[in-house]
Amino acid sequence: MRHLILSISLATLCMSFKPIDKTPNKTQKLKADADNGGITLPKGFGALVVSEGVGKARHIAVSEKGDIYVRLSKLKDGKGTIILKDTNGDGKADETKGFGNFVGTGIAIGNGYLYASSDSSVSRYPMKNGIPDESKPETIVTGLELYGEHGTKSLALDDKGHLYVTFGAPSNACQEKNRVKGSKGMMPCPILDWHGGVWQFDANKKNQKHADGFRYATGIRNIVGITWNKEQGELYAMQHGRDQLTTLYPEMYNAEQSAELPSEEFLLLKKGSDFGWPYCYHDRFQNKKILAPEYGGDTKTQGVCEGKDKPIMAFPAHWAPNALMFYTGNQFPAKYKNGAFICFHGSWNRAPLKQGGYFVAFVPFGKDGKPSGDYEVFAEGFAGGAEIKSANDAKARPMGLAQGTDGSIYITDSVKGKVWRVIYQ
Amino acid sequence: MSDAEASEYTMKYIITLSLLTLFLSSAMMQKNTVSKSKSANFQADSGKIIYETYCLPCHQEDGSGVPNMNPPLVNTDWVLGDSLRLINVILKGLKDAEVNGDSFSNEMPSHDFLTDKEVAEVLTYVRKSFGNKAGAIHPEDVKKQRAKK
Numbered sequence: 001m002r003h004l005i006l007s008i009s010l011a012t013l014c015m016s017f018k019p020i021d022k023t024p025n026k027t028q029k030l031k032a033d034a035d036n037g038g039i040t041l042p043k044g045f046g047a048l049v050v051s052e053g054v055g056k057a058r059h060i061a062v063s064e065k066g067d068i069y070v071r072l073s074k075l076k077d078g079k080g081t082i083i084l085k086d087t088n089g090d091g092k093a094d095e096t097k098g099f100g101n102f103v104g105t106g107i108a109i110g111n112g113y114l115y116a117s118s119d120s121s122v123s124r125y126p127m128k129n130g131i132p133d134e135s136k137p138e139t140i141v142t143g144l145e146l147y148g149e150h151g152t153k154s155l156a157l158d159d160k161g162h163l164y165v166t167f168g169a170p171s172n173a174c175q176e177k178n179r180v181k182g183s184k185g186m187m188p189c190p191i192l193d194w195h196g197g198v199w200q201f202d203a204n205k206k207n208q209k210h211a212d213g214f215r216y217a218t219g220i221r222n223i224v225g226i227t228w229n230k231e232q233g234e235l236y237a238m239q240h241g242r243d244q245l246t247t248l249y250p251e252m253y254n255a256e257q258s259a260e261l262p263s264e265e266f267l268l269l270k271k272g273s274d275f276g277w278p279y280c281y282h283d284r285f286q287n288k289k290i291l292a293p294e295y296g297g298d299t300k301t302q303g304v305c306e307g308k309d310k311p312i313m314a315f316p317a318h319w320a321p322n323a324l325m326f327y328t329g330n331q332f333p334a335k336y337k338n339g340a341f342i343c344f345h346g347s348w349n350r351a352p353l354k355q356g357g358y359f360v361a362f363v364p365f366g367k368d369g370k371p372s373g374d375y376e377v378f379a380e381g382f383a384g385g386a387e388i389k390s391a392n393d394a395k396a397r398p399m400g401l402a403q404g405t406d407g408s409i410y411i412t413d414s415v416k417g418k419v420w421r422v423i424y425q
Numbered sequence: 426m427s428d429a430e431a432s433e434y435t436m437k438y439i440i441t442l443s444l445l446t447l448f449l450s451s452a453m454m455q456k457n458t459v460s461k462s463k464s465a466n467f468q469a470d471s472g473k474i475i476y477e478t479y480c481l482p483c484h485q486e487d488g489s490g491v492p493n494m495n496p497p498l499v500n501t502d503w504v505l506g507d508s509l510r511l512i513n514v515i516l517k518g519l520k521d522a523e524v525n526g527d528s529f530s531n532e533m534p535s536h537d538f539l540t541d542k543e544v545a546e547v548l549t550y551v552r553k554s555f556g557n558k559a560g561a562i563h564p565e566d567v568k569k570q571r572a573k574k
Binding site for chain 1: 478479481482483485486487489490491492493494495497518520521528529530531532534535536538
């Protein structure tokens, strides 16, 4: 091991002495796979497959040492997190270990700890020499209500000692009977008291209950991708818009309209933000929030929605944005710096139109913390060649994103748990 | 009834569907004169239209479902097994149940706004599609099950 580190440092040293080398970084030792692991990237980028499959992968985090932690939605050999290590520096995982015995989505490394969530709790482990100590778990948030729909908990840590946890609404549109045609929207929607928003907790206090948290932002149906932007000192997230406008209100929305509505929203969450769910949805064609049909809407009326907070960007419907990350590395070209990467897991309810999503997007950002241009397709081809008619046709679905210390980015897939590392050459 | 309502609207898609339904239901009216197996075929065809309108968004065109969210309707015990239990899934919905050993995050909403005939047709369609081979569901069974509530 010591030899290895020595030779790696020597190699790095040598490289930095080479006069032609303007940007010395370790990725010069890395080689993209000939087929980029089956995905397509912009010119100059390449990808290598770190692991062909770790299980049903969710979010991912990379430690200072370069070890990769992947959360799972189904236990693999009794473990809920998979650790991938690359011991010889070729970028491929050559050591795979399990960690922790609970499944879930959220993971974050910060404050000297690794935080991981189940659907009903958040735990953390102290990092010792860059490795989380599994024998010293601490429960930070506990006893959260378990439910299926939108029940996963994503995490973000700010730099002021707070932990943010998503509480998706166990509902599509807060009808008295969920997703049942003809069932009215509840007024006011009682779900918003405890769900449909993001709660802020003390990142260092043990055994907090839901009620110990603070409802930081509300009116959000479901968030899976959430992140703290250090440059801006702000919280950003991606909302999954509602489903089934046509099955619930066929007299107002035809199948095509329902496939294109509402927007998937890119949100800048301020303390006290209210984005209007379930009363409102965002229509990117009219570029405004519209009153939902469950609450007397007619596809055009805004009503109470006029005063609700707007997204900073609106994406086509049902693409399912499942991860959000701001790029702070130096490996990629300058335009990527401080811009956002988003994993669109891919739609299942855009019939009769083509399904969409199943790619990683890039959104350039300005100094003001707002998008400075339209989104671009960054990585695509995850689903495999043929047109996706139903979600099961997809060979892979991009699910999680993380940045490595050298500025590479990592992408997980939820179908088999394939992990890619994207590098710029 | 939803088909009658829908025909007031100008969407090509639904007009075509309604016309088809109209055609099929007039064909069904002559059901006394056709053989039993043939009438089951007609039922399955109009069941397809109901499936595409109400079930396809969640269970997908090929009945394969959506991983982790909505279960497949292909060779599941629920679809192929006890018909009364199956009828109940449509009338009452389903939550926190396992399907072929997997659990799914969404819930199945109640579809009790469908008529007895429509429930029978859509279930017959499901039981005879996507590689499934199981017997037809009859409107009388749906009616009985609905009355039991």
